[in-house]
Amino acid sequence: MKAVVVNKNSEANIEVIDKELRPLHSGEALVDVEYCGVCHTDLHVANHDFGNTDGRILGHEAIGIVTKIADDVTSLKVGDRVSIAWMFQSCGRCEYCVTGRETFCREVKNAGYTV
Known part of the structure; x- marks a missing residue:
């Protein structure tokens, strides 16, 4: 490819x-x-x-x-x-996730990088 x-x-x-x-x-x-x-x-x-x-x-x-x-x-x-999509998964529990800022989550998984 x-x-x-x-x-x-x-x-x-x-x-x-x-x-x-x-x-x-x-x-x-x-x-x-x-x-x-x-x-x-x-x-x-x-x-x-x-x-x-x-x-x-x-x-x-x-x-x-x-x-x-x-x-x-x-x-x-x-x-x-x-x-x-760029964002694959976040923890859903941290300060960032519960305030709609999932991209800052320390456990975030992103396409092409961690997934």
């Missing part, structure tokens, strides 16, 4: 590469991305504002079609149109 990855040695800190996909793990689905947003988080990652991020694939908010699912996935099927 083609992927935009961080590379501090390139002119714009990013490059397009061919990336080999690993086999799916339990609970995972493969999505053929049709559209992907680039947001300010991607700019921070490309600029190494979060430490050394060389090799990280950019783009974590997307829409596409499911092309493959792991054996234990029951909530999706091949051919489903899906969206991939």
Whole structure:
């Protein structure tokens, strides 16, 4: 697959590469991305504002079609149109979560980073 990855040695800190996909793990689905947003988080990652991020694939908010699912996935099927949101999960209990600021949760899980 083609992927935009961080590379501090390139002119714009990013490059397009061919990336080999690993086999799916339990609970995972493969999505053929049709559209992907680039947001300010991607700019921070490309600029190494979060430490050394060389090799990280950019783009974590997307829409596409499911092309493959792991054996234990029951909530999706091949051919489903899906969206991939930035926030996957937060604790729901901390000060930030109960006041509607889940993005600051210390236990937050985000697409493309911790999920």
